[in-house]
Each structure stands twice: as C-alpha cells, then as structure tokens.
Amino acid sequence: xxxxxxxxxxxxxxxxxxxxxxxxxxxxxxxxxxxxxxxxxxxxxxxxxxxxxxxxxxxxxxxxxxxxxxxxxxxxxxxxxxxxxxxxxxxxxxxxxxxxxxxxxxxxxxxxxxxxxxxxxxxxxxxxxxxxxxxxxxxxxxxxxxxxxxxxxxxxxxxxxxxxxxxxxxxxxxxxxxxxxxxxxxxxxxxxxxxxxxxxxxxxxxxxxxxxxxxxxxxxxxxxxxxxxxxxxxxxxxxxxxxxxxxxxxxxxxxxxxxxxx
Amino acid sequence: xxxxxxxxxxxxxxxxxxxxxxxxxxxxxxxxxxxxxxxxxxxxxxxxxxxxxxxxxxxxxxxxxxxxxxxxxxxxxxxxxxxxxxxxxxxxxxxxxxxxxxxxxxxxxxxxxxxxxxxxxxxxxxxxxxxxxxxxxxxxxxxxxxxxxxxxxxxxxxxxxxxxxxxxxxxxxxxxxxxxxxxxxxxxxxxxxxxxxxxxxxxxxxxxxxxxxxxxxxxxxxxxxxxxxxxxxxxxxxxxxxxxxxxxxxxxxxxxxxx
Numbered sequence: 054x055x056x057x058x059x060x061x062x063x064x065x066x067x068x069x070x071x072x073x074x075x076x077x078x079x080x081x082x083x084x085x086x087x088x089x090x091x092x093x094x095x096x097x098x099x100x101x102x103x104x105x106x107x108x109x110x111x112x113x114x115x116x117x118x119x120x121x122x123x124x125x126x127x128x129x130x131x132x133x134x135x136x137x138x139x140x141x142x143x144x145x146x147x148x149x150x151x152x153x154x155x156x157x158x159x160x161x162x163x164x165x166x167x168x169x170x171x172x173x174x175x176x177x178x179x180x181x182x183x184x185x186x187x188x189x190x191x192x193x194x195x196x197x198x199x200x201x202x203x204x205x206x207x208x209x210x211x212x213x214x215x216x217x218x219x220x221x222x223x224x225x226x227x228x229x230x231x232x233x234x235x236x237x238x239x240x241x242x243x244x245x246x247x248x249x250x251x252x253x254x255x256x257x258x259x260x261x262x263x264x265x266x267x268x269x270x271x272x273x274x275x276x277x278x279x280x281x282x283x284x285x286x287x288x289x290x291x292x293x294x295x296x297x298x299x300x301x302x303x304x305x306x307x308x309x310x311x312x313x314x315x
Numbered sequence: 316x317x318x319x320x321x322x323x324x325x326x327x328x329x330x331x332x333x334x335x336x337x338x339x340x341x342x343x344x345x346x347x348x349x350x351x352x353x354x355x356x357x358x359x360x361x362x363x364x365x366x367x368x369x370x371x372x373x374x375x376x377x378x379x380x381x382x383x384x385x386x387x388x389x390x391x392x393x394x395x396x397x398x399x400x401x402x403x404x405x406x407x408x409x410x411x412x413x414x415x416x417x418x419x420x421x422x423x424x425x426x427x428x429x430x431x432x433x434x435x436x437x438x439x440x441x442x443x444x445x446x447x448x449x450x451x452x453x454x455x456x457x458x459x460x461x462x463x464x465x466x467x468x469x470x471x472x473x474x475x476x477x478x479x480x481x482x483x484x485x486x487x488x489x490x491x492x493x494x495x496x497x498x499x500x501x502x503x504x505x506x507x508x509x510x511x512x513x514x515x516x517x518x519x520x521x522x523x524x525x526x527x528x529x530x531x532x533x534x535x536x537x538x539x540x541x542x543x544x545x546x547x548x549x550x551x552x553x554x555x556x557x558x559x560x561x562x563x564x565x566x567x568x569x570x571x572x573x574x
Contacts, residue, residue, distance in 0.1 A: 155569035
C-alpha cells in the first residue's frame with residue numbers, strides 16, 4: 054500500500070529543503086485567488102521528488118517559490134536552513150520549454166553561468182556537459198537548429214554546469230513527443246545517479262512521476278494541498294510492468310480519482 | 316508538369332528586367348507619340364542624370380542628403396533606444412510617459428518645419444532636427460515594445476544564474492531585444508529618408524529634395540525632377556537592403572522565424 058505520511062524518507066538523508074506551512078494568495082483586480090494552502094514538506098539531500106498534480110493546481114507556483122522567483126504569502130521555505138528570498142545559482146530552475154537563450158549557441162548557453170571561471174576552465178566544463186547530454190558536434194549550433202529534445206538537453210546541461218545543489222524542473226519534458234520523453238527520463242536518471250543533485254520535478258504525468266522519483270507528492274486541485282506522499286520503493290532501472298510498479302501507479306490513479314479504463 | 320531546367324531558371328531571373336525594359340519602352344513610345352509636357356521620357360531622364368553628373372551635382376546632393384539622414388538618425392538612435400529600453404523596463408515610467416508619446420507620435424515630422432526653422436534657422440541643423448524628430452518617436456516606441464515583449468523566462472533564467480542588474484541588462488535584455496530593434500531601425504530609416512527629402516525642399520539649398528524643387532522653380536526642368544525622384548528611390552532601396560542584411564546575422568536571426 055502507498056505510504057501516506059508526509060515525513061517518510063530514508064533516514065540517512067539530511068534535510069536539504071524545508072517548507073513550513075507555505076501558502077500563496079494572489080490578488081488581482083480585487084479578486085483573491087488562493088493557490089497554495091498550508092504546504093509542509095521536507096526534501097532530503099540528493100533526493101528525487103516529484104510534485105504531481107492536475108494542470109493549474111499550483112505546483113509550478115510552488116516550484117517558483119522554491120526557486121525564489123515568488124515569495125510565499127504565508128509560511129517559509131528554507132534551503133540548508135537559510136530562508137529563500139531570491140533566485141540563487143545553487144538551485145537552478147529548468148523551464149517548461151524555451152528556456153534556452155536563442156541568441157547563444159549550445160556552447161554559449163551551457164557556459165552562460167560560468168562567466169567567473171577562467172577561459173580554460175570554462176571550456177573544459179562546457180565540453181564535459183556537452184558530452185554528458187550527448188550533444189557533441191552541436192557545440193556551435195543555435196537553438197533554432199535543434200530539436201525540442203536537444204534544446205531541453207541544453208537547458209539541463211546549462212543548469213548542471215554551474216554545479217548547483219538542486220535542480221527544480223518544471224514539466225521539462227512536457228512539450229516533447231512520447232518517445233523522446235522516455236529517452237530524456239532515462240538520461241535524467243543517469244545524470245542524477247552520476248551527480249546526486251537534489252531534484253524536484255513537477256509533472257502532471259503519473260507514469261513519469263512513478264518512473265523517476267524516490268517520492269511522489271500528490272497535490273490536490275487549487276488551492277493545492279498535499280493530498281498524499283508515496284514512497285517509490287523500487288530500485289532503478291525500474292520495470293514498468295512489475296507488479297509493484299503497477300500497484301504504486303494504480304494507487305496514485307485512485308487517489309487522484311481517475312479510473313484507468315477508458 | 317514543372318520544368319526546373321537551368322534555361323528556365325535563367326529566364327525567370329531575367330523576367331523582372333525584361334518587364335522593366337518593356338515598361339520603359341512603352342513610356343518612351345507614349346511620350347513620343349503624344350509630346351505633351353506632362354512627363355519627360357526615360358531617355359530625357361537619363362539625359363538629366365548625365366547632366367547632373369557632369370555638373371558634379373549628383374554626388375554632392377546625394378552626400379548632402381545622406382549626411383543629414385546619418386546625423387538625424389544616429390542622434391535619434393543614440394537617445395531614443397536607451398530611453399525606450401529604460402522606460403519599457405520600468406512599467407511605472409511607461410505609464411507616466413505613454414499619454415504624451417501617443418499625442419506626439421501621430422504628428423507628421425513635417426509639421427515641425429516652422430519650429431525647426433525658428434529654432435535652428437534655414438540650414439543643415441533644421442533638416443537634421445526634422446529627421447531626428449521623425450525618427451525619435453517610432454524608435455522609442457519600438458524599444459519600449461521590444462523590452463516588454465521579452466519572455467519572462469529569459470529574465471528569470473538570467474536572475475537564476477546570479478546576474479547583477481547590469482549584467483542582466485547586457486547579457487539577457489539587450490540580446491533579447493535586438494531582433495525587434497533591427498526591424499524598428501529598418502522601418503525608421505525608411506521614414507528618415509522620406510523626411511529628408513521633404514525637409515530639403517524647405518529648409519536648405521542642397522540635397523536631393525532641394526534638387527527637385529529647384530529644378531522645377533529654375534526653368535521647369537522636369538527631366539531633373541524625375542531623375543531626382545529616381546535617385547531617391549534607388550538610394551532608399553539600398554539603405555533598406557543594408558538594414559535587411561543585419562537581419563541575417565546568425566545570433567539575431569532567431570527573432571525572425573516563427574518557432
């Protein structure tokens with residue numbers, strides 16, 4: 054059975070990010086919209102957490118608050134015990150799509166956050182991450198010459214190149230075709246296993262969440278609250294037809310209120 | 316069936332020239348058949364151009380006009396673009412200044428002629444001022460618009476990588492607005508070229524606009540009038556081609572394709 058306690062995670066991990074009763078209320082033209090309601094969640098160092106919820110539920114807003122782009126109207130978000138007040142290169146946000154700079158080449162994008170390094174170091178770092186995301190031969194290409202999957206790879210490489218502690222990914226593969234999406238998930242896991250960053254990954258795709266995460270945090274419709282937290286206790290590589298995988302996935306389907314028969 | 320043979324391609328390439336030659340032929344024939352004084356024929360115009368070259372006036376007038384356009388346009392770019400970028404970035408500034416802009420913008424640059432002469436007298440400065448005024452508002456609006464349409468993801472990504480406000484300006488905002496700015500520059504240079512001709516008809520005694528008025532006033536030399544018009548058209552085309560070549564620069568080109 055899926056776990057329903059919020060705090061369950063491997064005890065060995067120290068807390069990286071802590072959210073304490075985070076709420077967010079937008080006011081626009083005198084209209085109050087409550088987007089996040091009282092969200093508390095701890096994420097361990099090196100953990101891979103998926104935030105799963107229906108479109109428009111506020112999961113992107115939550116991720117933006119973690120990045121420091123938005124200030125929560127209630128509660129607090131801390132990273133390594135420090136309150137998040139503004140964006141920081143230690144936690145890089147990967148956007149849904151079109152986050153790469155179209156005026157820079159692949160190299161220019163990946164090296165964007167490395168202005169402070171010496172030229173030699175920068176080139177070395179760029180070459181390393183070009184290789185990691187498999188874009189050798191495209192160093193001088195501009196984004197408009199790349200496919201959607203390649204652009205997303207550039208963005209992930211640009212994020213990794215500054216050696217952040219955390220990656221915040223906002224439906225990064227949402228705009229890709231289903232085959233490319235599967236490949237990209239595999240690559241993300243490979244990179245995560247190599248670099249052990251803390252990853253918070255927002256998605257509305259149940260399969261994606263169960264394939265990737267150590268822990269799936271299911272959010273309710275707006276205003277978002279944590280409905281359930283599910284530990285995915287299957288080792289990678291995960292067999293998508295194993296009974297345990299299906300059990301966990303179906304549990305979440307039920308929790309969200311979807312029957313998987315059409 | 317389509318025929319892509321080289322002969323056909325070469326014919327296609329020549330088609331515009333052939334068509335132009337045909338029109339010129341009709342024009343010349345028409346003028347000879349009915350020799351009214353309504354329009355000089357193409358041969359007369361060609362003779363006019365030769366006359367201008369022989370008197371050393373063609374180069375002199377072209378240079379005079381280009382000189383005024385260059386100064387007026389360059390001054391407008393140097394002031395309107397940074398100002399527009401700043402105003403576009405600070406929404407409150409934009410809200411404050413917008414009503415004034417909207418009133419000044421539809422005033423034809425030619426309506427400024429009396430004021431230009433009052434302030435600067437008859438001469439180069441007045442003409443330069445008119446071109447400046449005619450270029451300033453469209454450029455400023457382009458710059459404001461360009462900043463406001465920069466996708467928020469670029470700015471957020473820039474901030475995420477820890478850029479200072481100044482670095483954000485030149486590493487993100489500036490490259491992000493360049494494609495739109497170039498389009499604005501191209502359109503505005505076209506306007507500046509229109510304005511210089513008009514300004515020269517009134518405010519100075521040299522340049523292509525002056526040539527047209529002077530040729531009529533001093534002896535109804537309509538061959539020179541049409542020659543002047545033709546040269547204005549050709550130079551306008553060259554200016555536009557020059558600006559268009561900027562759009563082909565690789566790091567700018569992304570802004571012109573529908574991605």
